[in-house]
Amino acid sequence: MPETVQSSCHGGGSVAPTAGAPTVAFIGCPNVGKTTLFNAVTGLRRSVGNWPGTTVETGRGRWHVGDERVDVIDLPGTYSLDPQSPDEALTRSILVDAPAAERPAAVVIAADAVDPARSLYLCAQVRELDLPVVVALTMNDVAARRGAAVDAEALAAGLGCPVVAVDPRRGTGVEELAAAVADALRSRTMAPRPTDAPADDELAAMDDRFAWIEAALAPALAGSPGTGDGPARPSASERIDRIVLHPIAGPLVFLAAMWAVFQLTTIVAAPLQDGLDALFSGPVTDAGAALLAALGIDHPLVTGLVLNGLVAGVGMLLTFAPLMAIMFALLAALEDSGYMARAAVVADRAMRALGLPGRAFLPLIVGFGCNVPAISATRVLSDTRQRILTALLVPFTSCSARLTVYVMLAGTFFPEHAGTVVFAMYVISILLVIATGFALRRTLWRTMGSAPLVMDLPPYQVPSPRILAAGTWVRLHGFLQTAGGVIVATVIVVFALQSIPATGDHALGEVPPEDSLYAAGAQAVAPVLAPAGFGDWRTAGTLVTGFVAKEAVISSWAQTYALEDPSSLDAREQGSSPLAVQLRATFADSSGGHTGPAVWAFLVFLLAYTPCVATLAAQRREIGLRWTVFGVAMQLCIAWTLAVAVFQIGRLIW
Amino acid sequence: MTVCSLLDAPLHRDLDIEALPADIGLRRRLLELGVRRGAPISAVQRTAGGGLLLRTGPSRVAIDRATCAGITVCLASADGTCLAASGAADATGSPMCAGGTGAVAAHRADAGTGEPSANAAARA
Numbered sequence: 001m002p003e004t005v006q007s008s009c010h011g012g013g014s015v016a017p018t019a020g021a022p023t024v025a026f027i028g029c030p031n032v033g034k035t036t037l038f039n040a041v042t043g044l045r046r047s048v049g050n051w052p053g054t055t056v057e058t059g060r061g062r063w064h065v066g067d068e069r070v071d072v073i074d075l076p077g078t079y080s081l082d083p084q085s086p087d088e089a090l091t092r093s094i095l096v097d098a099p100a101a102e103r104p105a106a107v108v109i110a111a112d113a114v115d116p117a118r119s120l121y122l123c124a125q126v127r128e129l130d131l132p133v134v135v136a137l138t139m140n141d142v143a144a145r146r147g148a149a150v151d152a153e154a155l156a157a158g159l160g161c162p163v164v165a166v167d168p169r170r171g172t173g174v175e176e177l178a179a180a181v182a183d184a185l186r187s188r189t190m191a192p193r194p195t196d197a198p199a200d201d202e203l204a205a206m207d208d209r210f211a212w213i214e215a216a217l218a219p220a221l222a223g224s225p226g227t228g229d230g231p232a233r234p235s236a237s238e239r240i241d242r243i244v245l246h247p248i249a250g251p252l253v254f255l256a257a258m259w260a261v262f263q264l265t266t267i268v269a270a271p272l273q274d275g276l277d278a279l280f281s282g283p284v285t286d287a288g289a290a291l292l293a294a295l296g297i298d299h300p301l302v303t304g305l306v307l308n309g310l311v312a313g314v315g316m317l318l319t320f321a322p323l324m325a326i327m328f329a330l331l332a333a334l335e336d337s338g339y340m341a342r343a344a345v346v347a348d349r350a351m352r353a354l355g356l357p358g359r360a361f362l363p364l365i366v367g368f369g370c371n372v373p374a375i376s377a378t379r380v381l382s383d384t385r386q387r388i389l390t391a392l393l394v395p396f397t398s399c400s401a402r403l404t405v406y407v408m409l410a411g412t413f414f415p416e417h418a419g420t421v422v423f424a425m426y427v428i429s430i431l432l433v434i435a436t437g438f439a440l441r442r443t444l445w446r447t448m449g450s451a452p453l454v455m456d457l458p459p460y461q462v463p464s465p466r467i468l469a470a471g472t473w474v475r476l477h478g479f480l481q482t483a484g485g486v487i488v489a490t491v492i493v494v495f496a497l498q499s500i501p502a503t504g505d506h507a508l509g510e511v512p513p514e515d516s517l518y519a520a521g522a523q524a525v526a527p528v529l530a531p532a533g534f535g536d537w538r539t540a541g542t543l544v545t546g547f548v549a550k551e552a553v554i555s556s557w558a559q560t561y562a563l564e565d566p567s568s569l570d571a572r573e574q575g576s577s578p579l580a581v582q583l584r585a586t587f588a589d590s591s592g593g594h595t596g597p598a599v600w601a602f603l604v605f606l607l608a609y610t611p612c613v614a615t616l617a618a619q620r621r622e623i624g625l626r627w628t629v630f631g632v633a634m635q636l637c638i639a640w641t642l643a644v645a646v647f648q649i650g651r652l653i654w
Numbered sequence: 655m656t657v658c659s660l661l662d663a664p665l666h667r668d669l670d671i672e673a674l675p676a677d678i679g680l681r682r683r684l685l686e687l688g689v690r691r692g693a694p695i696s697a698v699q700r701t702a703g704g705g706l707l708l709r710t711g712p713s714r715v716a717i718d719r720a721t722c723a724g725i726t727v728c729l730a731s732a733d734g735t736c737l738a739a740s741g742a743a744d745a746t747g748s749p750m751c752a753g754g755t756g757a758v759a760a761h762r763a764d765a766g767t768g769e770p771s772a773n774a775a776a777r778a
Contacts, residue, residue: 079683080682082682114712114713115712118710118713202678206682237714238714241699241707241714242699247702247703247704250701341716345703346703349702349703452720454684454689455717456714456715457715457716
């Protein structure tokens with residue numbers, strides 16, 4: 001494998017390839033237990049991240065095979081070497097298109113014993129290459145219960161390669177699999193299977209493969225009394241699907257599931273996040289201050305940098321940990337249980353209007369709680385183009401952090417209609433997602449066809465808590481690694497700007513807000529916002545702070561006026577607070593008396609512009625730097641254009 | 655032969671695939687998932703959005719409405735051959751397939767002339 005595989009800045013990357021170690025690729029159809037098997041053989045010696053130069057997620061790990069340590073890569077699920085998406089194309093590029101010296105030393109193909117004919121099509125294609133192959137046969141217990149157990153030895157004779165029965169969830173058969181892979185690595189090559197099909201006739205080639213599979217399976221199934229065509233009476237999965245996929249009940253179940261996801265990522269995570277926030281802003285900061293004092297360090301800039309920059313930055317990062325952990329666990333549970341496939345079927349028709357598959361509904365719903373886990377949730381989309389498009393739309397979903405600002409401003413400027421104002425912002429958010437989706441589909445994504453829905457429905461199963469926990473930890477670790485640097489660095493930079501004087505004779509770290517570099521920067525930005533009716537530096541500065549975290553908008557606003565933060569008050573009290581009084585005066589002044597339109601313009605700008613630096617960090621991890629930068633530019637353009645339009649049109653009538 | 659689009663086929667009846675959509679990528683994916691001539695197929699449920707849930711051997715595949723409309727099937731008889739006689743009815747006297755006259759007309763044109771048509775290239 002090329003040495004550049006570790007040069008990617010994407011993903012966790014905590015498991016580096018071992019120099020000189022052979023690479024074994026795990027491939028297989030979706031939902032056959034391939035990744036569970038990969039996790040079983042690698043244990044915690046694994047990481048997930050994007051393949052270099054792509055936004056396709058792969059797993060990397062290490063595996064002790066015989067006396068050798070090999071590098072293992074877990075490639076995206078694919079039904080064949082004829083890809084339908086960029087994710088599937090990665091498997092072909094690695095096994096077929098790469099130079100011989102850069103291909104894996106061996107391939108493990110995960111195949112499902114319940115429907116071996118389908119699983120083995122990929123094997124039939126790989127066996128046309130000269131790569132050593134070992135088939136890992138999963139779900140043998142389910143096949144046996146249906147009276148269609150597969151004789152692994154007979155199948156191996158038919159396929160011309162080793163077949164090992166494994167149970168990835170229990171870890172059985174893993175040692176036998178390692179022994180078979182060790183033998184395959186020693187042999188270094190495997191004679192391709194003979195084929196008579198013309199090279200230029202794809203249908204004939206497919207028929208040839210199916211015939212080869214049937215010939216190999218016949219003796220392997222000869223001893224099984226069942227036909228393998230499924231149980232005579234409906235299975236539990238079929239009975240459940242009569243409801244879950246029902247034209248009327250199905251959407252109701254789907255909405256209930258999405259509501260549960262939304263609630264868990266907001267209400268359950270919120271107290272954990274508040275607790276961590278209180279921990280870092282309280283005891284940890286106090287301990288840091290005490291430590292600095294004990295070391296004799298009392299310069300305001302240094303103590304501020306450490307406590308209000310570094311500690312605050314790390315604290316902010318860690319407050320996302322419970323939220324992200326819950327999100328990753330929910331995603332894994334929905335996928336592992338089999339419900340995710342059903343949700344995609346139910347939501348397909350609605351999402352097709354946006355040119356997205358049904359699965360795209362999940363990240364958009366989660367975005368109304370928090371955009372950060374919503375960006376990570378785009379992983380449910382196997383097609384990279386769909387994932388990027390959805391990740392670009394997520395920031396337009398109005399997260400709960402923005403809600404705090406809506407409530408404050410609605411209570412201040414529209415006290416009699418505060419609830420309606422907040423509701424209107426969510427309606428605008430939905431319209432913005434739809435409109436932006438339409439626009440992108442007809443421009444940059446115009447060549448992306450609306451993929452037909454042809455989806456295999458795996459049987460329902462109870463997610464394994466152990467597997468869920470391990471997978472959640474791997475993903476959370478990767479997020480903290482890649483997003484942590486961006487978030488902490490940004491918080492430190494903002495603090496530094498607020499601590500360095502731009503005017504006046506002030507010491508570092510003892511600067512009034514209006515004399516800081518922060519204010520100077522805000523004053524430079526303010527004229528750009530003048531056409532939108534809120535070209536005051538304090539308002540512009542708030543938007544800059546809001547870029548770090550929307551939760552900090554009100555507190556930083558209060559700070560610029562040297563007033564108390566009214567966030568802890570209810571909406572009515574916020575509307576009559578000293579900050580509210582100052583804000584009314586500021587907006588009236590900056591809008592030339594057209595306060596209402598200016599406030600609406602500000603609300604629209606707040607909704608549409610970049611959510612927060614944590615969202616950007618998540619986007620960078622999922623869709624790469626280039627698309628993240630594009631997203632920022634798009635958000636700022638849309639936000640400014642809409643805000644100006646709202647104000648300029650609004651002031652004509654209000 | 656009694657043929658119709660998959661969308662119009664009755665539920666819980668064994669079906670034979672006669673023709674798949676012409677799009678090569680879609681056809682390939684259907685074949686990979688077991689939706690092909692000679693494989694045991696039956697439509698088991700209509701899904702939200704107007705599509706169908708198919709049983710293909712031991713597995714089940716959800717297909718959207720438009721794709722179902724582009725798949726031509728005929729009803730399999732007990733001996734595995736396609737049920738003969740146009741307008742055939744089941745034991746209750748109901749038509750075997752609902753609607754689907756477009757697909758039936760095209761297929762009859764192919765079968766009648768024996769000349770290759772656009773559908774010939776899409777046969778499974």
